[in-house]
Amino acid sequence: MSSGNRKGRVPGKGNVIIDEEFLKKAEKEAASGGSYIAIAHALGIAESTLHKHKKKAAAFREALKRGQGQAIREVENALFKDAKSGVTTAQIFFLKNRCPEEWRDRHEVEAKVDVSASDALEWVRKQDEDVQLERQQNTEDPIEEESEYMRH
Template identity: 40%
Template sequence: MAKSKYEEFVKGKLILVEGWARNGLTNEQIAHNLGINPDTLYEYKKLYPEFSEALKKGKEIIDIEVENALLKRALGYKYIENTREVDEKTGELIITKQVEKEVQPDTTAQIFWLKNRKPSEWRDKQEIEHTGETNINMITITPEERQRRIDELKKKLNENE
């Protein structure tokens, strides 16, 4: 019995698939690297749990790293910067000074974090539920009718002046 296209071209590359996902490639880019159509990639995700797991595992790692970097940037952090020079006598690289530097918290990162982690409290659009018995009658008018009404209002305003 002949091997399926998945078994022949993809199954042996699961470690690559995981690595590509970890490196931030999109599903479309991974499909291109495998020489398959993106639709085929999505079909393989449904049909082959090991393929889906390789994609998921790779993406999970990079997602966690990005989350950590975003949180670090949102909170601000300190780091040590080393000044290095070459020792003229020995030619060796030496550290001459260590300076503690500070990166201030980033408001944009904080807003992004809060909007995504606590959307009910931080999203721009607030959902408001109306629970009354107010009837609102909407009417639709043509552009000509709208212009006629505007002209009437202007006429009334001129008469009152």
């Protein structure tokens, strides 16, 4: 290895000058809908450098955010256009995201039940007694009962 550089690193490559031109390019690349890897590549920096500067430089972070917002609005508009023109999948997607309470596939129900263990055990015992009593009544011979009734 030469002069202490790590293999594959270019000296000074991580030094980025964040000027107006760089910010405009960053916003434009973010507006294209690319991933952070694609944006970094287009800017000529590593993804790690992009994230480092995103944390440190508010202007850079805002440029990326504006660009990503533009991309989102473009897709929203295209989705809305498709939904209005009768593309069923686009309509469903639009409604599920804009009106989730009415169009959600899965509805969640929250129930809170406060039952102590002794209450639950008592309920089970009562159910068991009822079942046993019913079985007993179903197994008695109805003819015998009638004849005993007639004897009295």
